[in-house]
Amino acid sequence: xxxxxxxxxxxxxxxxxxxxxxxxxxxxxxxxxxxxxxxxxxxxxxxxxxxxxxxxxxxxxxxxxxxxxxxxxxxxxxxxxxxxxxxxxxxxxxxxxxxxxxxxxxxxxxxxxxxxxxxxxxxxxxxxxxxxxxxxxxxxxxxxxxxxxxxxxxxxxxxxxxxxxxxxxxxxxxxxxxxxxxxxxxxxxxxxxxxxxxxxxxxxxxxxxxxxxxxxxxxxxxxxxxxxxxxxxxxxxxxxxxxxxxxxxxxxxxxxxxxxxxxxxxxxxxxxxxxxxxxxxxxxxxxxxxxxxxxxxxxxxxxxxx
Amino acid sequence: xxxxxxxxxxxxxxxxxxxxxxxxxxxxxxxxxxxxxxxxxxxxxxxxxxxxxxxxxxxxxxxxxxxxxxxxxxxxxxxxxxxxxxxxxxxxxxxxxxxxxxxxxxxxxxxxxxxxxxxxxxxxxxxxxxxxxxxxxxxxxxxxxxxxxxxxxxxxxxxxxxxxxxxxxxxxxxxxxxxxxxxxxxxxxxxxxxxxxxxxxxxxxxxxxxxxxxxxxxxxxxxxxxxxxxxxxxxxxxxxxxxxxxxxxxxxxxxxxxxxxxxxxxxxx
Numbered sequence: 001x002x003x004x005x006x007x008x009x010x011x012x013x014x015x016x017x018x019x020x021x022x023x024x025x026x027x028x029x030x031x032x033x034x035x036x037x038x039x040x041x042x043x044x045x046x047x048x049x050x051x052x053x054x055x056x057x058x059x060x061x062x063x064x065x066x067x068x069x070x071x072x073x074x075x076x077x078x079x080x081x082x083x084x085x086x087x088x089x090x091x092x093x094x095x096x097x098x099x100x101x102x103x104x105x106x107x108x109x110x111x112x113x114x115x116x117x118x119x120x121x122x123x124x125x126x127x128x129x130x131x132x133x134x135x136x137x138x139x140x141x142x143x144x145x146x147x148x149x150x151x152x153x154x155x156x157x158x159x160x161x162x163x164x165x166x167x168x169x170x171x172x173x174x175x176x177x178x179x180x181x182x183x184x185x186x187x188x189x190x191x192x193x194x195x196x197x198x199x200x201x202x203x204x205x206x207x208x209x210x211x212x213x214x215x216x217x218x219x220x221x222x223x224x225x226x227x228x229x230x231x232x233x234x235x236x237x238x239x240x241x242x243x244x245x246x247x248x249x250x251x252x253x254x255x256x257x258x259x260x261x262x263x264x265x266x267x268x269x270x271x272x273x274x275x276x277x278x279x280x281x282x283x284x285x286x287x288x289x290x291x292x293x294x295x296x297x298x299x300x301x302x303x304x305x306x
Numbered sequence: 307x308x309x310x311x312x313x314x315x316x317x318x319x320x321x322x323x324x325x326x327x328x329x330x331x332x333x334x335x336x337x338x339x340x341x342x343x344x345x346x347x348x349x350x351x352x353x354x355x356x357x358x359x360x361x362x363x364x365x366x367x368x369x370x371x372x373x374x375x376x377x378x379x380x381x382x383x384x385x386x387x388x389x390x391x392x393x394x395x396x397x398x399x400x401x402x403x404x405x406x407x408x409x410x411x412x413x414x415x416x417x418x419x420x421x422x423x424x425x426x427x428x429x430x431x432x433x434x435x436x437x438x439x440x441x442x443x444x445x446x447x448x449x450x451x452x453x454x455x456x457x458x459x460x461x462x463x464x465x466x467x468x469x470x471x472x473x474x475x476x477x478x479x480x481x482x483x484x485x486x487x488x489x490x491x492x493x494x495x496x497x498x499x500x501x502x503x504x505x506x507x508x509x510x511x512x513x514x515x516x517x518x519x520x521x522x523x524x525x526x527x528x529x530x531x532x533x534x535x536x537x538x539x540x541x542x543x544x545x546x547x548x549x550x551x552x553x554x555x556x557x558x559x560x561x562x563x564x565x566x567x568x569x570x571x572x573x574x575x
Contacts, residue, residue: 018415026427037431137563141556143507145514145530146548153541244421248511252534263515266430278419278427285420 077276087276098257104177109185117192139186148252195227236292312564319557327373334367368524383443391451399459429517458490503558
């Protein structure tokens with residue numbers, strides 16, 4: 001296991017370097033001058049020069065890249081042009097809100113997907129299975145930026161049960177988490193159904209039943225445990241959708257997380273902040289995938305030997 | 307059988323959406339750009355079956371015309387992604403060795419950007435034009451196809467008929483195009499139908515965030531963003547573009563499911 005971990009960590013270094021380089025390239029090499037975008041084409045040359053200097057764009061590209069990488073190694077993501085504060089600090093302040101939303105969405109997705117997926121597998125081919133399949137297709141097809149407003153109309157405006165937006169009380173978390181977790185729950189449910197269907201005819205489950213275990217114990221303890229492996233794969237594959245979905249969900253619900261900060265930074269043309277946020281979200285994604293791989297290797301020794 | 311039913315259902319709904327979008331000049335009840343401030347936010351009537359937006363424009367007409375943008379961007383982004391991903395995957399899988407190693411590390415880097423994050427980053431520096439939206443969606447869209455094509459090429463590279471073609475003196479390009487790519491088209495088609503659904507949602511997402519197609523051009527995402535400000539008093543502004551978007555995505559997903567069941571029975575469940 002230690003060897004596997006070490007190999008995975010070593011392989012991560014070129015990926016992280018590549019990610020940092022691509023983020024730098026997006027904001028520095030692509031045709032189009034950030035100064036033009038920030039000031040507009042009518043700005044005076046003197047104004048442009050001041051901003052160019054403030055952004056460090058007056059230096060040769062190679063020097064900018066070297067300083068950028070050196071800064072990253074020190075944990076320095078630069079300074080926000082708009083808020084005049086270190087980018088790393090601004091992101092750090094928003095992490096807890098984003099983590100809260102993403103974890104709550106994940107919990108909701110699992111809480112919906114596991115029971116429904118198992119139920120659909122046990123009643124495969126019946127009306128219950130068809131209904132669960134239809135719900136899954138519907139859930140996976142509704143984009144978060146439409147589901148969010150629909151939930152607001154129903155739960156906040158019509159029923160008045162939940163806050164429309166913001167993060168003022170624990171109740172504020174429910175709608176954004178439900179919005180973000182719905183698509184994931186649909187995909188997880190289909191995968192749970194498929195995995196449980198694969199496992200149900202296995203001999204060891206017949207043995208467990210023959211020992212006199214209740215059907216509930218057989219399903220939840222024996223079947224689901226082995227159905228977890230493909231679920232981890234799906235979770236790691238869906239982490240990307242969850243993180244990018246969070247950017248939009250945070251915008252819909254004015255949730256003060258890193259995603260909303262990214263969109264606010266783009267609107268304010270605050271490129272150091274945009275760069276920092278994009279890099280941070282990509283790093284979280286890479287770390288999440290690494291954790292999923294480790295969990296997979298831990299649960300299934302065959303992966304380590306591959 | 308289930309595959310066929312899914313294909314028929316998905317294709318039928320998608321065909322209706324395509325016809326209504328391409329034929330928007332024929333089917334749209336009004337000019338999608340025509341302003342009527344006095345009737346801003348009005349609900350449905352005979353002349354405006356989906357109601358009117360804040361500027362009094364006909365929502366039904368804008369939904370029909372918006373479909374053109376969504377479908378065009380989705381198709382173009384998937385086409386370019388398949389093209390780039392196909393070439394990268396074929397070279398990596400067939401050439402192997404250092405080429406494979408290099409190209410796969412490049413895909414690793416692109417895969418480190420979750421969902422539409424790279425497109426968001428690109429659109430933050432590019433002008434919000436349709437062409438740039440297609441470009442930014444393709445910039446991350448190609449990776450999945452590259453991985454898929456590489457895996458398929460690897461599995462076919464040493465098959466007897468491919469070895470025979472090589473032994474007969476066929477050049478690498480001919481072997482790859484004629485003997486390998488023609489045999490891996492099915493999984494690529496399945497992936498492309500899901501990919502198009504993803505690209506359409508991503509385009510709408512970028513427009514929703516103000517980074518995609520700009521007003522007054524009718525885009526479903528931008529219409530949803532505009533409607534968000536009037537949720538309390540005019541929920542119909544978000545209802546109809548949302549239904550159009552969800553129906554399009556759902557039909558593509560159902561079509562993809564059906565195609566997968568039909569073309570790749572091993573995956574069927």
